[in-house]
Amino acid sequence: MMLPELLYNAKAALGEGPAWDAKTQTLYWVDILEKRIYAGSKLFLQLDDFVGCLAPRKKDGGFIIAQRFGFWTFEPDTNKLITLAFPKGEPSNNRFNDGKCDPRGRFVAGTMDHNEQETSGSLYSLSVDGRLKKILKEVRISNGIAWSPDYKTMYFIDTPTREVKAFEYDIETGQIANPRVIITFPDTFGWPDGMTTDTNGNLWIAMWGGARITQWNPKGILLEQFGVPALNVTSCVFGGPDMNELFITSARVGMDAAMLKKYPQAGGVFHLATNITGMPTFEFGE
Secondary structure, three states, X not given: OOOOEEEEOOOOOEEEEEEEEOOOOEEEEEEOOOOEEEEOOEEEEEOOOOEEEEEEEOOOOOEEEEEOOOEEEEEOOOOEEEEEEOOOOOOOOEEEEEEEEOOOOOEEEEEEEOOOOOOOEEEEEEOOOOOEEEEEEEEOEEEEEEEOOOOOEEEEEEHHHOEEEEEEEOOOXXXXXXXXXXXXXXXXXXXXXEEEEEXXXXXXXXXXXXXXXXXXXXXXXXXXXXXXXXXXXXXXXXXXOXXXXXXXXXXXXXXXXXXXXXOOOOOOEEEEXXXXXXXOOOOEOO
C-alpha cells in the first residue's frame, strides 16, 4: 500500500464525516465548525449551524443531515432543508457529531457536549418512516460508527474512553445489545475518532492527536498503521470506482503556530490507495 497523500488542501477547522456517494462517484464531507458541506474540494452548501454528518438518500438524491439539534433532508431540486426530527431532552450545549446509515437505511447519529466535558450525549436511530429512538445514553463524545459485513455487529467509539465497543445489532429493528470492549488504545496512539470497515471485517480507525490511521481485526488485534501528515485525523471512508480507495479527513482546530508549522497540511483531505475492498456508505431510505 502507498502512504496517504494530500488530496485537498482544505485547511478545514474540523473536517469530518466523509461519505462516498456511489451513484455520483462523489466524496462528500463536512467542516463542523465552519458549518459547511463539501463535494470533493468544492464548497457545496453553507449552513447556519454546526453540521455533524450526512448520508446520501436512496431516492430523489440529496442527503440526510444531522445538524446541531436535529435531522434534516437536503432537497437538490429546491436547495432547501426540510425538517425530519428533533430529539427530546437534549441539553442546549449539545450538538450532533458523527453518524451514518445502517445497511437497512436507518440514520444512526450521536450527540455530544460541545465543550467535551459532560457525558450528556446520546446515540439515536432514525428510521426511514421518521421514528426516532435513543439507543445509547451517557456518551461524552459520540464518534465512529461502523457495521460488520454480516450486519450482525455495530462498532461504536466514545472518544474519551479510548475504546471501541462491539454491540450485537438487530438489523430488523435497529436495536443494540450486549456491548463488549474489543479495542483499548494506548495513550501513545492518540484518541480514536471516526472509523469504517472493509469487506474482510477489519476496522479502519482515525486517531485524533495520533497522526495516523490504524487497522484492526474484529478480535482487536492491530494489523497495520498508516502515518498521516496531519496531527488530528478525524475520520475515513472507502470509495472510488472499485471501493478500494480510503479518503481521510483531518482538522486544524486547537493547533498553535508551532504545530501548524510541523503539520502544514492539517485540515486537509487525504487519499490512500489500498488493495482492500471497503464497505459502502449506506444510503438513507428504502
